Every structure is written in C-alpha cells, then in structure tokens.
Amino acid sequence: MKENQKIKLGISIGDINGIGCEVALKTFEDPRMLDFCTPVFFASNKTISQQIKDLGLNIKFNGVRDADQALEGKINIVNVWKEMPNIAYGEATKQGGDYAIRSLRAAVAALKEDKIDVLVTAPINKNNIQSEDFNFPGHTDFLAQELKGESLMFMVTYELRVGLLTDHIAVKDVAKTITPKLIRNKIAIMEKSLKMDFGIRRPKIAMLGINPHSGDNGTIGEEDDKVLKPTIQELFNKGTLVYGPYSADSFFGSDNHKGFDAVLAAYHDQGLIPFKTLSFGKGVNYTAGLDKVRTSPDHGTAYEIAGKGMADESSFKEAVFTGIQVFKNRTEYLDLHKNPLQKQKMKRGD
Template sequence: MIKNAENIIVGISIGDLNGIGSEVVLKTFEDPRMLELCTPVIFANVKILSFIKKTFELTSILHGIDRLDQIVLGKINVLNVWRDGIDLNFGVNDETVGKQAIKSFVAATKALKEGLIDVLVTAPINKYNIQSEDFKFPGHTDYLDQELEGNALMLMVQDNLRVGLLTDHIPVNEVAKHLTEALIIQKIETVKKALIQDFSINKPKIAVLGLNPHAGDGGVIGKEDEEIIKPTIKKIFDKGTLVFGPFAADGFFGNNQYEKYDAVIAAYHDQGLIPFKTLSFGKGVNYTAGLSKIRTSPDHGTAYEIAGKNKADFNSFKEAVYLALDIYSSRVRYKEISVSPMKIREKQEEKNNR
C-alpha cells in the first residue's frame, strides 16, 4: 500500500554547508505545500540550520530531534547528527565542513538501509574536502553502490528526458578500455529495469550513443563502436530488449532524436551530461538507478561562487524531491502488481511450460 503523503519520510543529507546546499534545501521546504507531500528529515544540526535560515530571512519552523523515532509528521525535522559548532564561511573549501557533510551522508544512508526513511535526497558535496581515512570515495554514488544492493548507475532525469552513462567519473583517455560487452549489458539491463519499475514504462525503448565521432564511421574512426558496442546491442535486442544504436552523438540531441526513446545511454560523462544540462534548464535531477533504495540529487554542485548571496535556484533540488516521491510510488505499485494473484499464476504457468 502507498503511504499517505505526509507519512513518506524524505531523508536529506545536508552536503557542504559552505556551498548552496543548505540554502536550496531550506528554500524548497519554505513552501508549506511541500509538507503536504512528505515529511523531510534533514541530517545536520538544528542550531546551524537555524542560523542559516535567519541568514536568508526564511520563516519556516525547524523541529530539532535526536532520534528518528522522534520524527513529527508534516514538519521540517532536523536530526542532530553532530553537536559541535562549525565556523561557516560561505564559498570556502573547508575540510571540517567536508567531514560534517560525510557524517550527514553516512547517517542518512544508514537510515535508508534500515528503512527508517523512505527515500534519500542528497545536497551537493565537495569531492575534495570529503576525503579521509574513513571515506575514500569519489562521491555519493560510489558509496551508495557499496552500501546498497544492486549496481549503481547515474541516470539524469528531466520530465521525459533520461540520460544514463556507460562510464561516469573516469578520465576520458580511459573510457575505451572500460567498454566491455559485460559492462554494456549490465548498464542497459539496469536502465531497462529502472524504466519499468521506477518510471512505469512497460516496453521501454533505449538508445545507445557511439563512443567515437560518427559512431566510428564503420571502423574508420576507431574500432570500439563496430567491434564492441554494435554487436552487444544486437545480442541484447535479439533477446527482446528494445535497444538501438550506436548513434552518432553529435547530431542525436540537436535533431531531437532523443524524443523517440525512453532513455539514452551515453558512452562517457560529458557526452551525456553536456546535452542533458543544456536541455534541462536547471531543473534536472541526478537519480541513482539500479539500487535497492531510492536516492536523488540536484544536477548542480556546491556553487561556491554564489554561496551565501541568496542567489541559488532551488528548482533542481525541489525536482529531486518530487522525483524521489514519484519513484517511491512507482516502486510500490510495481511490487503490488508483481505479487498480484494473476501475476503469480502467469509466472507459474510460464514455469510449467518450460
């Protein structure tokens, strides 16, 4: 059964407090209508967030709690993950602030694993100041991939535009050697499953972009498209998945080909994210597909250059909350359909006919 709206608990890791994360989080929930859709729990410190709230002249009430069993539905809850004070300097890279960002994120992830929150929305971190002996991950996604069941895949979402990646945070000169048949199959299957269970698309159509210019021009400009990507796509297609490509990346978005597909998988980070961010107009969301739990985040970083200046656009963070709630509802419906008597009988008949 889908919970009543305010009973859906949205955990929020606060990110880098010297960036714009706290600003966009608090501005999102300044609108009281958001509390009719869910109950937020911000993993941080209520005194610090109260100070930041005053800085931006916001009026919402923050409810400080020390344990997750103290959550008040329909209120903005702040779980005190730490109690020591922090000197905030908006726009400054600070290791102490980075440590608190990871404390928030690790605590929120633990709560997500234990089912104490329903979804997780992460505010931006600084990938440099979070590194320590206890946390040696490039970012959120790699840690979540370790802690949660499944295979994490970055899926950028804005309405019906969905862009996934075969490879993400690796140097461009290493992309080609990472493209294997096994990797391509895994990523396509992950995207397909996400489209079905998380976006309620029964027969998804997926496009895959080529690695090289003009998708290799038949092997003239690089062999990877012709020798690895193309035959792998055919193998997957022959098994019933509607996957097509590889397409030349340069014209794929410019001539609106992407509109014919439910998702597009790019070969590497910038090949997918540059056109996505150009088309999403600041409302894009980063969704970590392929995991047992739901995590979303805005599609921007800490934005130190405007931090503390009351200039941050909170639309991407608000969209991240909306998407997390939508996917939560889609997964509940998917599970209900999967265990319906008709589905159980169909699976049994299919098994008997083998």
C-alpha cells in the same frame, strides 16, 4: 512505510559552505511541500538555525534525536552533531567536507534501516570529502557500496532521461573500460528502472557511440564496430528494445532523443553536456539499480553564490518530487509482482 503515512524524505545537507542547505530549506519554506512528504534533515539544530538566519528565511523546524521521531507536517532536523561548525560560505574547507560526510553517513544509515523512505542528497565537493575513511569520487560510488544492487547514474526530467555507461573516470580510460559485460549490465539496470521506477512497460533505449560519428565504420576507432554494435544486436535479439550506436554530435540537436524513453551515453560529458544544456535547473540525478531511492539536484556547491540567498531551489525541488514519484512507482510495481492474481486480473481488464 505504514499505510496512510506520508513518505519520509531524508536530506543530507552537503557542503555547509555551499548552497545545499539553502536550496533544501527554500524548497520546504513553501508549507505546501509538507503535503507531499515529511522532510528529515540530517544535520543539527544549531547548523540549520545559523543557515536560516544567514539566509533570511522564515522557517520553523522540529529537532529530533532519530528519524523515527519525525513528525508529519513539520520540517524535522535529526541532530547528528551537537557542536557548531564554522560556516565559511564560498570556501572549500576540510571541515565543510567532514560535515557533509557525517550528514551523508547518518542519512544512509537511516535509509538502510527504513527509518526514511527516500534520500535526497545536497551537493558535495569531491575534493574536500576525501579522507582515510571516505575515498569515493562522489555520492554514487559510496551508495553503490552501502546499498544493495548495481548502480547506474541516471539523469532524468519528465521528458529526457540520460544514463551513463561509464561515469567518473578519466576520458583516456573510457574505451578500455567499455566491455560487452558492462554494456549488458547497464542496459539491464536501465531497462528495469524504466519499467519499475518510471512505469514504462516496454522501454525503448538508444545507445550513443564511443568515437566521433560512431567510428565511421572503423575509420575513427574500432570500438563501436567491435564492442557496441554486436552487443546491442545481441540484446535486441533477446527482446530488449535497444538501438544504436548513434553519433553523439547530432543525436540531441536533431531531436532524435525524443523517439526514445532513455539514452545511454558512453561517458560522463557525452551525456551530461546535452542533458544540462536542455534541462538545467529542472534535471535530477537519480541513482538507478539500487534497492533504495536516492536523487539529487543537477548542480554543484556553487560556492560563488553561497550564503547570498541567490540560489535557485528548482532542481532540488524536482529531486524531491522525482524521489517521491519513483518510490510510489516502485512500491506499486513490487506490490503488483508479489500478487500474481492481481496481475492476472489487470491483464484481463477485470
């Protein structure tokens, strides 16, 4: 990104039959949003025009061939395809999945080439995206392959951050997947992200137990005592402020989470159920640990309301703001650590 240039924010439109286009377009229907970034949709003029018409929105846009041509102060559409796909709101069609992946691939390519600074992904359907060329359970796994680094699924708001030790795997596989190495890796990614992406100098992390009541001293499973506790202690002894394991059933209800900068949940629903209960509509899915910034809203395709103009754009707007802030924080952090002299001055208070 050039100096004094607005952040270029790329948007993959997700399933064309869901609410992805709607929440993204509604976000930028407010012209004030263009003060914060330059939005670049990866789709086609025809597809976006049809969505605007169907949803009764008042939006003008600038069609371009490449993200390099995006204009500040405009909503830009990169024409990834020329044909007009059949939009069947509320239906999980193969075509809907195909165009979601075409948009995603084009957006990720632009991200890797630094033609956009941040990527916000609209919701996809994990079933209709599957093909011989795309065999991933979701965005996170695909991005982990395409981008550099090791990924962590990190659900965030201004007040609550929940990362996942394991994410899209069956519950029956959770305990055998969790190893000391995995715990060390995910804690390291989380700690670095809290410092670099969220500006927290000395992050404090809580780890939730695997079994009910964290195993009750081995009465309900041995994984917490044999795997989690010694690894947490090892990390703490080395200077990482990680605590636990805590019993997951009461951790959030007792407001215990408020004493930590982030929480690492053992598996998907253990983390996402309390997160979405406490912050649905305001939450953001952030892929930490990669060399590029990607966020998404905390909801799915919502086929039941697609095409009806009823979708709430709040979470998508939060994903935009979070992506922008993370990019700024990370840029500042990396610049500071490239300049030891400036770092020393800040320590002295010069």
